[in-house]
Amino acid sequence: MRVSTKQINEYPWALRPFFWKQKRKYGAVLQPGLLWARVPQLFGAVAVLYGVLDRKGSPLSPALRSLVTVRVSQINWCNFCVDINSATLAKRTGSMEKVENLLEWRESSLFDAKEQVVLEYTEAITYSDRQVSDELMARLNNFFDEDSIIELTGLIAFQNMSSKFNSALDVPSQGFCKVPHDHFNS
Numbered sequence: 001m002r003v004s005t006k007q008i009n010e011y012p013w014a015l016r017p018f019f020w021k022q023k024r025k026y027g028a029v030l031q032p033g034l035l036w037a038r039v040p041q042l043f044g045a046v047a048v049l050y051g052v053l054d055r056k057g058s059p060l061s062p063a064l065r066s067l068v069t070v071r072v073s074q075i076n077w078c079n080f081c082v083d084i085n086s087a088t089l090a091k092r093t094g095s096m097e098k099v100e101n102l103l104e105w106r107e108s109s110l111f112d113a114k115e116q117v118v119l120e121y122t123e124a125i126t127y128s129d130r131q132v133s134d135e136l137m138a139r140l141n142n143f144f145d146e147d148s149i150i151e152l153t154g155l156i157a158f159q160n161m162s163s164k165f166n167s168a169l170d171v172p173s174q175g176f177c178k179v180p181h182d183h184f185n186s
Contacts, residue, residue, distance in 0.1 A: 001031065001035075001169055001170050001171055001172065002168075002169045002170045003038075005031065005034035005035060005038075006038065011034075011037050011040075012040050014040070015037050015040060015043060018037075018043075019034075019037075026084075026174075026176065028174055030174070031080060031171050031172070031174065032080060032162070032165070032166050032171055035165075035169060035171065036165075046162075049158055050158065050162075053065070053151070053155050053158055059144070059145075059147065059148040060151060060155065062092045063089065063092040063093050064114075064115065065155060066088045066089035066092050066093075067089060067102070067115060067118070068118060068119075068152070068156060068159065069081065069085040069089075069155070070082060070086050070089050070102055071102060071126075072122060072126050072156060072160055073159065073163045074102065074103065075126045075163075076160065076163035076164050077167050078162075078163035078166045078167040078171070079166075079167075079171065079172055080166045080171040080172060080173055080174065081159070081162065081163040081166055081167075082173070082177075083173030083175070083176050083177050084173075084176045084177070086176075087176035087177035097110055098110055098111070105119050113143075114143045117136070117139045117142075117143060118140075118143075120136060120139075121136060121140055121156070122156050124136060125153070125156045125160070126160055140152075
């Protein structure tokens with residue numbers, strides 16, 4: 001990593017329960033959390049936003065949210081994000097098939113029409129040389145109401161921020177998911 005983390009006891013006491021929950025859920029404290037927590041206000045803001053986007057009552061299914069986060073992570077070359085988000089996607093779908101075929105989603109029969117339009121929208125937002133077209137929005141409207149599109153767009157934007165943060169600081173994977181080494185970009 002390009003920036004060091006602190007020892008858990010060096011962080012404000014108010015943040016330590018978050019680390020305890022991470023360790024309980026993932027078996028380890030997440031390195032990005034330790035980095036964000038160096039500036040506690042940023043950590044709090046990021047944690048709240050993530051909590052809203054990954055809540056049980058989201059209009060986006062858990063598997064669809066994970067599909068989006070893995071794809072954004074691949075595009076942004078975030079080793080940590082591909083690792084943890086792939087593990088979550090595999091858990092939410094019950095297999096590694098979509099993880100293993102995500103780079104070739106356009107050619108794969110594993111992804112239904114809704115997932116395909118979401119992945120196209122994800123790429124249009126994430127790649128800086130692409131734009132979201134009116135035609136793409138019309139196809140997205142076939143599957144989502146406007147509030148759901150806002151939430152989907154917020155999720156994509158959040159994952160772009162998160163994966164670019166982690167990629168810039170060279171946060172390594174933590175071994176949550178064994179994904180092939182060629183699982184970036186395309």
